[in-house]
Amino acid sequence: MRIATRLAGIDLEDPDGARQRLGDLWRQKPAVLVFIRHFG
Amino acid sequence: MFCREQVAQLRDAQEEIRARGAELVIVGNGAPNFARAFREDFALTGPLLVDPELRAYRAARLRRGRVELLSPRLPFHAIRALRAGSRQVGVQGDPWQLGGVFVIRPGGELAYRYVSREAGDHPPVQDVLAALAPEAPALDEREGTSRARVWLGHALGRLVDPLIVPSFDRTGFRIHALRFAPEDLDVDLSGRRCLVTGANSGIGFETARALADLGADVVLLCRDRERGAEALERIRSETGSRRVSLVQLDVSDLAAVRSVGAKLAEGPVDVLVHNAGVLPDARIETRDGLELTLATHVVGPFLLTRLLEPRLRASKDARVIWVSSGGMYTRRLSLRDPNWEGRAYDGALAYAETKRAQVVLAELLAKALAGTSVVVNSMHPGWADTPAVRSSLPRFHRIARAILRTPGEGADTVVWLAACPKARSWSGRFFFDREPRRTHLVPGTRESLSDRRALWELCERLAGEKT
Numbered sequence: 001m002r003i004a005t006r007l008a009g010i011d012l013e014d015p016d017g018a019r020q021r022l023g024d025l026w027r028q029k030p031a032v033l034v035f036i037r038h039f040g
Numbered sequence: 041m042f043c044r045e046q047v048a049q050l051r052d053a054q055e056e057i058r059a060r061g062a063e064l065v066i067v068g069n070g071a072p073n074f075a076r077a078f079r080e081d082f083a084l085t086g087p088l089l090v091d092p093e094l095r096a097y098r099a100a101r102l103r104r105g106r107v108e109l110l111s112p113r114l115p116f117h118a119i120r121a122l123r124a125g126s127r128q129v130g131v132q133g134d135p136w137q138l139g140g141v142f143v144i145r146p147g148g149e150l151a152y153r154y155v156s157r158e159a160g161d162h163p164p165v166q167d168v169l170a171a172l173a174p175e176a177p178a179l180d181e182r183e184g185t186s187r188a189r190v191w192l193g194h195a196l197g198r199l200v201d202p203l204i205v206p207s208f209d210r211t212g213f214r215i216h217a218l219r220f221a222p223e224d225l226d227v228d229l230s231g232r233r234c235l236v237t238g239a240n241s242g243i244g245f246e247t248a249r250a251l252a253d254l255g256a257d258v259v260l261l262c263r264d265r266e267r268g269a270e271a272l273e274r275i276r277s278e279t280g281s282r283r284v285s286l287v288q289l290d291v292s293d294l295a296a297v298r299s300v301g302a303k304l305a306e307g308p309v310d311v312l313v314h315n316a317g318v319l320p321d322a323r324i325e326t327r328d329g330l331e332l333t334l335a336t337h338v339v340g341p342f343l344l345t346r347l348l349e350p351r352l353r354a355s356k357d358a359r360v361i362w363v364s365s366g367g368m369y370t371r372r373l374s375l376r377d378p379n380w381e382g383r384a385y386d387g388a389l390a391y392a393e394t395k396r397a398q399v400v401l402a403e404l405l406a407k408a409l410a411g412t413s414v415v416v417n418s419m420h421p422g423w424a425d426t427p428a429v430r431s432s433l434p435r436f437h438r439i440a441r442a443i444l445r446t447p448g449e450g451a452d453t454v455v456w457l458a459a460c461p462k463a464r465s466w467s468g469r470f471f472f473d474r475e476p477r478r479t480h481l482v483p484g485t486r487e488s489l490s491d492r493r494a495l496w497e498l499c500e501r502l503a504g505e506k507t
Contacts (some may be wrong), residue, residue, distance in 0.1 A: 002226050004148030006099040009253060011280040012067065012089040015075035017231040021280065022096060025076060026144040030062040030151065032168055032284055034050060034141040035102055039078040 007033075044082075045137075046162045051082050053165045058170040062143070067091050069134050072330035078121070094137060095278055102155055103138040107275040143171040149178045193218025208366050208422040209443040213452070216473035224460040224474075229256035229287075233308050234458060235348075237261040237291050237341070238316030240271040242426030243363060246451035247313055247458070249274075254459055256311070260302070263290040263316070266486045278506035284504075291340035293317045294328045294503065301347030311458045314341040314398070316364040319432035331380045332500060333387070342401060343503035344448040350416045357464060361457045362418035368395035369480070373487035375494045387432075397495060399470050399479055400487060404496050406468030415467035417457055422472065424450030 008023030025031040050057075050064060057064050060159075064086045067077055075090045091097060099105070113397050114462045141163050143152035153169035154163035170176060195379035196215045200207045206215070238244040238258035252258045252275050260275075262268030265355045272286045289300045291314075316336055323334040330339055345352075345360055352358040371392040377383055378397075380390060411415060425444035430437050437444075456474050457463045468475040 009280045015072045030145045033142045039068045039074040
């Protein structure tokens with residue numbers, strides 16, 4: 001399965017509690033998706 | 041400090057990223073309050089998301105573990121980050137999780153992938169920007185299945201397949217997986233309704249979760265409402281899918297199968313997975329007067345299939361999958377006292393006999409439905425570390441624990457049979473690790489034609505379909 005397919009259905013919260021479906025991030029334009037280790 | 045160094049670099053490149061028509065999205069694994077402080081520290085203006093359960097990290101196949109953090113390169117990364125002015129202010133999240141960077145284009149095309157090998161291992165920002173150029177090629181996500189890898193998978197498979205260990209175990213899965221084509225499951229199951237019995241744990245749960253992850257409408261059919269609700273919540277949370285529902289059903293209870301089957305038949309049915317299983321110590325009789333294993337593995341699923349048959353026939357691509365067991369290899373189809381009324385009860389034997397019956401029944405149903413849109417296959421998952429194995433076969437579990445497959449590995453072939461377009465090329469076959477296999481390995485286990493006919497008649501009679 002492609003990485004984008006695996007990620008697309010996951011929805012995460014922003015720091016204010018708003019939910020964001022990952023697949024929507026690259027629906028219109030490319031996304032540079034950066035996973036950081038932690039918020040340290 | 042490494043995360044701060046990386047984010048500072050990317051923030052500085054944010055305008056260039058936007059100038060290339062893209063958006064910078066940062067995902068971290070700490071709590072929202074830490075993310076808020078982080079956003080303020082860096083004056084981030086793009087999306088910042090929190091993933092405390094590491095769902096997206098796992099889906100992106102990022103590395104995690106203590107060993108990954110112990111690298112001889114670590115001191116060099118630390119010196120570089122300190123020189124750049126970054127300082128560690130505490131670990132706000134999973135300390136063992138590593139990061140990565142992906143550039144994903146509309147349509148899901150992957151233009152860049154960087155999986156960090158250790159803390160402080162980040163890709164050069166210039167490489168990320170280069171991947172945003174319109175002429176940058178897309179990555180081939182199938183690179184893991186080189187011809188050499190597939191050849192090696194087949195060669196090693198031929199060596200281990202005549203054996204039980206390593207074949208049914210986790211080593212067997214890894215060997216067989218060498219020849220798996222990742223694109224087989226690169227499918228969108230949106231609009232397909234999949235029913236999975238026994239979906240609250242083990243292979244049923246993993247099957248349901250994987251199908252939900254591929255976009256299917258999944259109905260969990262569970263005997264225990266509470267455990268089913270827990271599974272439902274977990275699948276919804278882990279896949280982000282809202283198209284998962286729960287229906288209480290004990291497949292050994294024929295009245296319940298009739299009533300629930302009628303309700304299920306009000307909607308479309310594209311995939312039906314017969315996974316529910318039991319392995320009792322003593323003979324238990326259902327309210328229909330059937331021995332529990334026979335009712336759960338054979339009669340109930342047979343009845344459910346017949347009730348849903350009009351809906352399955354109406355689907356353009358319907359699949360029925362019977363989750364059998366490698367244990368069925370040891371038994372011949374037995375129709376002498378299938379209800380265990382005249383012989384001393386042996387749960388393991390009852391299990392193996394009914395698992396053999398499932399394989400034969402799948403063949404008979406495939407024949408009965410030949411020429412329709414419905415394909416029927418059976419499979420065995422190998423030895424997987426499931427709650428059912430732990431509770432029903434504690435001795436086996438204790439001895440074999442170290443070599444058991446994960447439930448996800450056990451469910452892999454079920455998902456493949458349910459989802460892969462080319463899997464519908466077969467009907468009436470028995471699968472293991474995505475390949476059709478022989479159904480008889482032990483001499484004297486081949487059933488006669490009259491036994492096969494008798495099994496069908498028995499199912500019809502016991503299910504009340506024919507008197």
